[in-house]
Every structure is written in C-alpha cells, then in structure tokens.
Amino acid sequence: MSAQPTAATGHQCLSTDPFQSHDNQQIFDLIDRLAECGIHKSVGIPQIVIVGDQSSGKSSLLQSLTDIPFPVGDGLCTRFPTKIVSRRGQSGTEKIGVSILEPLCDTKSVGVDAFARTLPSLTSGEFEELIKEASILLGVAQPDEPGFSTSSSKNFSSSTLKVEITGPGRTPFNIIDLPGLFHASTISQRVSEIEEIKNMVNSYIQDSGTIIVGVAHGLANVATQEIFEMAGKIDKDGLRTVGVITKCDLISDTTEILKLAKNQTRPLEKHGWFVVRNRSARELLEADGRGITNEERHSRENSLFSTAPWTQLPDAHRGVHSLQDYLSNLLLQHSRSKLPEIEQEIQSLISKRQSELNALGHSRDTELGQRQFLQEVARNFQAAAENALSGHYSSNILLKDNRLKLRKRIIEANEKFASDMLTRGHAVEFKVVEELPLTTKLSFPTAEKSASTAL
Numbered sequence: 001m002s003a004q005p006t007a008a009t010g011h012q013c014l015s016t017d018p019f020q021s022h023d024n025q026q027i028f029d030l031i032d033r034l035a036e037c038g039i040h041k042s043v044g045i046p047q048i049v050i051v052g053d054q055s056s057g058k059s060s061l062l063q064s065l066t067d068i069p070f071p072v073g074d075g076l077c078t079r080f081p082t083k084i085v086s087r088r089g090q091s092g093t094e095k096i097g098v099s100i101l102e103p104l105c106d107t108k109s110v111g112v113d114a115f116a117r118t119l120p121s122l123t124s125g126e127f128e129e130l131i132k133e134a135s136i137l138l139g140v141a142q143p144d145e146p147g148f149s150t151s152s153s154k155n156f157s158s159s160t161l162k163v164e165i166t167g168p169g170r171t172p173f174n175i176i177d178l179p180g181l182f183h184a185s186t187i188s189q190r191v192s193e194i195e196e197i198k199n200m201v202n203s204y205i206q207d208s209g210t211i212i213v214g215v216a217h218g219l220a221n222v223a224t225q226e227i228f229e230m231a232g233k234i235d236k237d238g239l240r241t242v243g244v245i246t247k248c249d250l251i252s253d254t255t256e257i258l259k260l261a262k263n264q265t266r267p268l269e270k271h272g273w274f275v276v277r278n279r280s281a282r283e284l285l286e287a288d289g290r291g292i293t294n295e296e297r298h299s300r301e302n303s304l305f306s307t308a309p310w311t312q313l314p315d316a317h318r319g320v321h322s323l324q325d326y327l328s329n330l331l332l333q334h335s336r337s338k339l340p341e342i343e344q345e346i347q348s349l350i351s352k353r354q355s356e357l358n359a360l361g362h363s364r365d366t367e368l369g370q371r372q373f374l375q376e377v378a379r380n381f382q383a384a385a386e387n388a389l390s391g392h393y394s395s396n397i398l399l400k401d402n403r404l405k406l407r408k409r410i411i412e413a414n415e416k417f418a419s420d421m422l423t424r425g426h427a428v429e430f431k432v433v434e435e436l437p438l439t440t441k442l443s444f445p446t447a448e449k450s451a452s453t454a455l
Contacts, residue, residue, distance in 0.1 A: 025088060027335050028172045032085055034342070035174075043210030043343070046335040047174050051201050051227050052215035054180035057246030060278040061215060062177050064320040065327075067294050068096075068163060069124035070177075071131065078129075078155040079140045082177040085164040096103075096122050097164040098130055100137065112137065122163075124291070155193055158200060159447040173328045175213075178204060181226055201227070206234050209338060211330060218257050218275075228266060242330070243273040244323065247281070254309050261313050262281050271330070274323045275313060277301040284416055 035045045050058050059070040059078065066084050083101070099116040115137055119126075129301065135141070138157040156179055179197050205212045212231045216222040222245060243266075251257055259265045261273045277300065283292045292300075298321065305318040316322050338391045364370045391407035402408070 006294060021301060024332055025172060027332065027339070028087070028174070028234070029386060031175060031335050034346075036111075044207050044338065046209045046211070046338050047207075048211045048213055048331055050177045050215060050421060051205065052174060052180060053220075053225060053227065054182045055217070056180060056215045056220075056225075057217050057278045058177060058180060058215050060325070061244065061320070062175065062278060062298060063244055064278070064294060064297060065175065065324050066163075066165065068122065068165065069127050069291075071124065071128045078177055078435065079135060079155065080179065080181045081160040083162045084173075084175045085162065086170045086173050086175075087164065087166045088172055089166040089168060090169045090445045094167040095120060095165075097162075097166075097255065098122075099162045099164075100134055100164050101160040109229045112334055113388045131161070141270050155190070156196060157198075171304050171324055171328050173324075175327075183226075202230065202234075205231060209334070210240060211327070211334060212241045213327065214241060215242060215244045215246060217278075218245050218251040222257070222260055222266070238268050238270050240270075241268055242271040242327070243268050245273060245275045248275045248310070249277045249281075249304050258309060258312060261317065262431055271326075274317050274326070275305070276320050277304050289396075356447075 022299060031046055035047065049334060050062060051056050062068070062082075062084065063070045066086060068084065096119045097117070100118065102111045102112060117133065122130075135157075137413070138159050139154050140157050178201055181201065182194060204210055212235060214227045214231055216224070216225040216227070222228075222243075228243070230243075232238075235241050243260075245257060245261060248254075248257070256265070257275075261267070261275055263272050276296075279292060279297055283297070283300075286292050299318075301319050305313075310318060316326065361373060361376075362369065364373050388405070389407070391405075391411075
C-alpha cells in the first residue's frame with residue numbers, strides 16, 4: 001500500500017510565503033519572458049499544464065484558481081490552449097492583459113497585434129466575447145455560427161490565448177489549460193481531431209519543464225482516465241504529475257474516491273491527489289445569472305471538506321486554496337532547480353547562433369561591401385584550389401568529401417598497388433633461401449659438367 005500524503009508533504013517545497021521575495025517574483029517574470037521569446041521550443045521551460053477529459057471540470061477549476069470567469073456549462077469546451085499568468089503587484093496595479101501567442105513564428109500577424117488589450121477587470125460575458133473574437137481570428141468555428149459542423153471548419157487551434165492578471169493579492173504562477181481529450185466524434189468534433197488533441201497534449205506533457213496537473217471528476221472511474229495513462233508513460237516516476245479530483249460534492253459513495261485520494265488505488269508517490277469542489281449548475285445561475293462569487297464558492301468548499309468523510313484526508317490536499325498554494329510552491333521550486341540547466345542550454349544556443357551568424361560574414365548592404373565579399377570568396381576559392389593541388393587538406397573546407405581529394409586518392413592507390421604486387425603480383429612462388437655465412441664458398445657447376453649432366 002502506498003503512503004498517504006501528509007500535510008507536511010503538501011507544503012514541503014517552501015514553508016513560508018515565497019512570493020514576498022523580490023528575487024522569486026523575478027524568477028517567474030524571467031520564465032514567462034523566456035516562454036514568450038519562443039525559447040520553450042528548444043529549452044524545457046517550467047510551466048503548469050492542466051489536462052483531462054472534456055467535462056472533467058477543468059474550466060471551473062481554473063476559474064476557482066485564478067478568479068478569471070472562464071465560460072463553463074454544457075456544450076462549452078476549450079478550443080485552444082489558454083495560458084494564465086498571475087503576478088503579484090503593488091496596490092493600484094490591478095489589470096488584466098489579453099493577447100494571442102502564435103506557435104512556430106517569430107512575428108505576430110497584424111490581426112493578432114490588434115487583438116491585444118489591457119483591461120481593468122473582466123466579467124464572464126466579456127471573457128466569453130474575447131474567446132469568440134480570438135476564435136474568429138484563429139479560424140476556429142463557434143457552436144452558434146453557421147458551418148460549425150462542416151468538414152471545412154476548424155474546431156481547434158494550437159495558438160495560445162494568454163491572460164495576464166496583476167494585483168496585490170495575486171499568487172504568482174503560470175498555468176496552461178489545454179483542450180480536453182475526447183473519445184468519440186460529434187457534430188462539433190471530428191474523428192481526426194481526437195488524435196490531434198491527443199498529440200497536442202503529448203507535446204506539452206513530454207516537456208521536462210512541465211508540471212502535469214491531471215484533472216478527473218469524481219463521478220467517473222478516475223483511476224482509468226486516459227490522461228493518467230498518458231502521463232504515466234512519459235513521467236514514469238511521477239515526479240511531475242499532480243492528480244486533482246473535481247465535483248466531490250456530487251459523489252454519493254466516497255469509498256473509492258477516498259482510497260484514490262489516499263494514494264491507495266493509483267499512487268502518485270511524489271505529489272499525491274487533491275480534492276476540490278466545483279460550482280454546480282444551479283450555482284452558476286445564482287445572483288441573477290452571474291453565478292456565485294469565488295469567496296462564496298470557497299466558503300461552500302470549506303464547509304464540505306470540514307465534514308466526514310473528507311476529514312480523513314490531510315488539510316494540505318483538500319480544497320482549491322491548498323492546491324493553489326501547492327502548485328505555486330512547486331512551480332517556484334521547479335523553476336529554481338531548472339535555472340542552471342536553462343542557462344546552460346541558452347548559452348549553447350547562443351554559441352550555435354553566433355557561429356551561424358559569423359559564417360554569414362559582415363553585412364553587405366553597400367556596393368563596396370558586396371565587391372569586397374566577392375573578392376574574398378574568390379581568394380578563398382583560389383587558396384582552396386592551390387591547397388587541393390598540393391595535397392594540403394587540413395584547412396580546405398571545400399573538400400570535406402574524401403572522394404574529391406585527388407592527390408590523396410592517387411597516393412592511396414599507389415600504396416595499394418604496391419601492396420597487391422608484393423603479395424599477389426608474381427606467377428612463381430619464391431622460396432626464401434637461408435642466409436649463408438660470409439665465409440662459405442659457393443661452388444657453381446662448370447660448363448662441361450653442366451653439358452654432361454644435360455646428356
């Protein structure tokens with residue numbers, strides 16, 4: 001039986017609030033800037049990625065973690081990666097920045113630049129409109145638009161919607177929400193997109209810098225959820241995987257869920273499992289359709305987990321606040337441990353790019369510079385030709401192929417010919433005569449004796 005995670009284990013990363021430190025906040029800012037520069041394509045940048053099946057409660061969990069009003073409800077699902085960047089700022093610095101990060105490109109398109117904006121606050125309706133606007137920009141069809149189910153429409157995108165929130169009470173972290181896994185085609189999802197989403201999830205979780213937060217709702221067989229199978233194949237030792245069980249208030253028989261949360265069914269040895277309570281469908285409609293506030297949600301969650309049988313679990317693994325603290329500390333610890341490796345990889349990339357830049361030579365933006373460049377090319381070629389004729393190949397970059405080194409090949413051919421002639425070039429086998437002493441007198445037959453012998 002696996003060990004149950006304890007409260008001490010839950011907060012073993014850092015015992016006090018680590019985010020009061022200016023240095024630690026700088027680490028988060030540095031990691032975020034590196035990711036925006038596209039360095040994550042070559043270097044494993046520390047990040048938290050939320051993954052799970054569709055309708056697993058990811059969006060509701062993110063709303064509770066970030067206080068951003070993610071659209072939740074039936075028929076809604078994540079259509080492209082959404083990156084949430086939370087930063088602690090001074091009083092009066094509350095703001096929300098929204099932008100789109102395009103993959104595999106160094107510059108943004110005009111439409112993407114125009115989409116970027118900074119807002120003082122963000123309501124659920126405003127965020128839903130932003131998602132629709134981003135979807136149109138990225139070519140992703142919406143359920144209420146004509147052609148949503150046609151074969152020509154695109155239902156998902158690999159571009160990322162970034163939401164950066166800053167405020168005095170914010171806990172610093174970076175979280176990426178990915179489209180949920182699904183296993184059957186519908187009017188809004190094609191069979192081919194099943195593998196597309198699976199490949200997208202794999203591309204994120206196989207990065208050594210990624211902390212995998214696997215989400216599954218308590219009404220399903222959590223232990224057999226596909227995301228934990230995928231994570232188990234990549235993160236075999238479970239060093240980067242955190243399990244989250246949502247919708248705990250809807251579970252009537254908690255026996256199996258408690259076994260799982262105690263690490264007895266599907267152990268996640270390093271980080272264990274967390275239990276959280278999502279907003280219910282009725283709670284989403286309260287307050288004249290605005291839904292209950294985060295404070296009210298936290299209060300109802302605390303009430304649930306303060307009663308049996310949930311009190312069997314350690315405090316540090318119950319509720320969104322505990323999960324938020326744990327993930328923030330874990331990300332900070334992971335970032336600090338990865339910094340030397342990141343620096344080394346960046347220095348290696350800089351050296352490689354500098355070598356490529358040096359190989360291009362000086363800039364040739366004038367006619368004189370172009371003439372000088374061509375003259376240098378001609379001189380280098382002449383020197384290479386002379387070296388080739390004289391058999392000097394050590395500095396000849398034009399003759400990397402040994403087949404082009406004529407002088408070398410002639411010498412090798414001569415040496416091989418001499419060796420072949422020595423070993424196989426004679427028709428009669430010669431016997432080696434023992435060497436006689438110098439004092440020995442050799443006698444040779446006379447002509448008369450030779451003639452008589454012949455007769």
